[in-house]
Amino acid sequence: MIAAVYYGPEDLRVEQRPTPEAGAGEMVLRVDYASICATDLRILRGAHRKYSPGTVRVPGHEVVGTIAELGSGVSGGFHAGQRVFVAPNVGCGRCRPCQRGQNNLCASYDALGITLDGAFAEFVRVPAAFLEQGNVMRFDEALDGAAVALAEPFACVLRGQQGLRIGSEDVVLILGAGPIGVMHVLAARAAGAKKILVSEQSPERLRTAAAAGADRVVNFRQESLPDTVAGETDGRGADVIVVAAGVHQAMEEAPALAAIGGRINLFAGLPSSDPEIRLDANLIHYKELIVTGTTGCSTGDCRRSMELIRAGKVDLGPLVSGRYPLDRAMEAFAAVRTGNALKVVLHPSGGKGES
C-alpha cells in the first residue's frame, strides 16, 4: 500500500509499505478520509513529544474508513464494507483517569497516528483495544465521510464546552476563528446560546465564522473588542469565553471581558517554551469566574460528537476546505500551514471530491 511516512522533521515520504493484516480481535480499514490538524503540523515540525528522534511512523488520527478485514473474534456486529469513524485514543484502562472515562488524560495512552501507525495511508490497522473500548463507531452511508472525520476535533471542542454549561441566556465570546474556533461556534449554537461573538484578525476567517452562525464578528485590529463586548451585552460582559487561539494576550484579556459569574475555557495551548500568562486574580475573585482547561477528547466525547453529527444537529461539511490524494500530502500540509484553509483532508483510497 501507499502511505505518507514521517522520517524526521520536514521529512514526510509517500512510499510503499506492507499492507497491515488484522490479527485476532482487530480490524483493518481502507482509509476513506483522514484530516490534518495542528497536531500533525507539530509532528511534521519534529516538535511532538511522542515522535522522538529516530521515530519512523505514519501520522493521521482523524479517520474515517471502510472495514476491509476483520480478525477472528471481533464482536459488535461489524462486517466488511461498513463505514466507521475511529476515536483515536485508548487508555490503559486501569489508571484513575481511565476509570473515570477520561482516557485522553491517561499517562500511558496509545493513539492512532501518535504512538501507532495512523491513517495517512491506504489502510490502517485498528488494534483490539480500540474495539474492546468502543472506539469504532458506525455511521450512515448518506453522511459525507470527510465531514465525519472531523468528529474528532469536534469532540475536543465539545469537551472544552462541557464545563461551561452554555444555556439559552448566555452570550458566548470565542477568541480565534481558525477551524477550532468555528467548531466552537457550531457547538455553542447547538447548545442553544443566546448570542455568539467571535474575535479574530483575519477577514477571511471572520467571514467563515459569520457563515457558521456567529451573530457578531469583531476584527480586533479594527475595532475595540472590550467596547464591542460591552455593547452586545448591555455592559455585562460575556457569560462564556472560549480562548481558541494560542496567544498570551487573548488568555490574559479574557477575565476583563467576562461577565460576573462568567466561565472561561483556555482551549488552546501555548508553546512549551513560553507557557506563562499574567491573569488578574482580582477579576477572577470579585466576578467569581470559573477558568477551565481541556485537552484532546475522550472516547465518550467522540461518541457525543458522533451523536450530534448523526442527528443532523451539527454539520461539519462546510469546514472541509480541501481534499487531496495521498501522493499530494506535502501540498496538503502546505495548504494547512498557510492558515487560510479550514480543514484539509487526505483521501488515500480515492475518496470522493477534489481539492
Ligand SMILES: [Zn+2]
Ligand atoms: Zn487532531
Ligand SMILES: [Zn+2]
Ligand atoms: Zn489509563
